[in-house]
Amino acid sequence: MRDVSVGYGPVRALRRVSIDLPDGAVVTVLGGNGAGKSTLLRAISRTLSFQGGTLTSGSVHFDGRRIDGLSADRVVAAGISQVPEGRKVFARMTVTDNLRAGALGATGSRAAKADALRRVHDLFPVLAERGAQRAGLLSGGEQQMLAVGRALMASPRLLLLDEPSLGLAPLMAARIADTIREINAQGTSVLLVEQNAALALRLASTAYVLDVGEVALAGPADELAASDEVRRRYLGVVDEDAAADATQSRLGALPVLARWEDTP
Numbered sequence: 312m313r314d315v316s317v318g319y320g321p322v323r324a325l326r327r328v329s330i331d332l333p334d335g336a337v338v339t340v341l342g343g344n345g346a347g348k349s350t351l352l353r354a355i356s357r358t359l360s361f362q363g364g365t366l367t368s369g370s371v372h373f374d375g376r377r378i379d380g381l382s383a384d385r386v387v388a389a390g391i392s393q394v395p396e397g398r399k400v401f402a403r404m405t406v407t408d409n410l411r412a413g414a415l416g417a418t419g420s421r422a423a424k425a426d427a428l429r430r431v432h433d434l435f436p437v438l439a440e441r442g443a444q445r446a447g448l449l450s451g452g453e454q455q456m457l458a459v460g461r462a463l464m465a466s467p468r469l470l471l472l473d474e475p476s477l478g479l480a481p482l483m484a485a486r487i488a489d490t491i492r493e494i495n496a497q498g499t500s501v502l503l504v505e506q507n508a509a510l511a512l513r514l515a516s517t518a519y520v521l522d523v524g525e526v527a528l529a530g531p532a533d534e535l536a537a538s539d540e541v542r543r544r545y546l547g548v549v550d551e552d553a554a555a556d557a558t559q560s561r562l563g564a565l566p567v568l569a570r571w572e573d574t575p
């Protein structure tokens with residue numbers, strides 16, 4: 312993505328954003344609410360227009376081919392699938408029909424689609440067990456698995472993931488993270504948008520931090536994870552010396568009411 316700017320009417324959501332995703336890599340885009348993370352994914356998947364957005368400048372290339380003029384279904388056919396924020400499974404359809412919907416419009420033979428379904432079932436056995444159930448009855452974590460499984464049905468070379476850990480308990484978020492690792496190990500590149508910086512920085516090799524529509528920081532994920540600014544702003548880590556001083560001075564200001572030795 313080179314110098315991409317996006318607007319929703321008068322709202323400037325991205326300003327001259329450039330990112331690179333090497334083949335086979337996991338790259339993450341971090342940032343707070345409204346930073347432009349979902350917009351960045353929509354600019355790649357060409358779903359901006361569904362949301363009233365337009366790419367006002369810049370270009371997106373995939374595999375040497377310019378894709379910012381394609382329709383959304385052509386982008387899927389080119390090998391890019393998106394898992395939208397909030398999962399958005401088809402709640403009244405069965406789990407299996409949700410998965411089949413993910414293969415619609417994808418290139419590939421019937422055998423290739425059957426193969427894709429087998430792979431998804433191997434990755435998420437619960438989706439095979441619950442195949443005949445309505446998707447809306449699955450738990451939040453299972454719906455996230457279904458949303459990822461549905462995107463994988465098109466056998467993408469690049470998977471766009473929009474906040475897959477959102478709203479999940481830590482254990483379930485960790486399971487989703489393991490699956491992302493596995494999907495990547497099987498050869499799919501991943502662009503992961505997350506507010507959960509700790510999780511994303513463990514998965515990715517490269518990270519970008521968006522701030523009000525602009526790239527504020529970029530670099531190897533381990534370097535960003537070690538940077539004071541990222542730790543403070545996105546990992547919720549406080550400077551331990553400063554915190555200890557503050558605690559000490561707060562304690563110092565408290566009247567001593569009782570000491571351990573004094574309590575019966």
Ligand SMILES: Nc1ncnc2c1ncn2[C@@H]1O[C@H](COP(=O)(O)OP(=O)(O)OP(=O)(O)O)[C@@H](O)[C@H]1O
Pocket residue numbers: 319322323324342343344345346347348349350351362363364396506
């Ligand atoms: N459909 C839309 N119409 C108008 N403005 C929008 C639309 N979608 C997003 N925006 C605006 O564009 C900016 C970027 O939003 P975006 O959803 O891309 O951010 P985000 O980083 O994904 O945030 P979050 O983590 O809260 O989902 C915000 O100011 C937002 O209000």
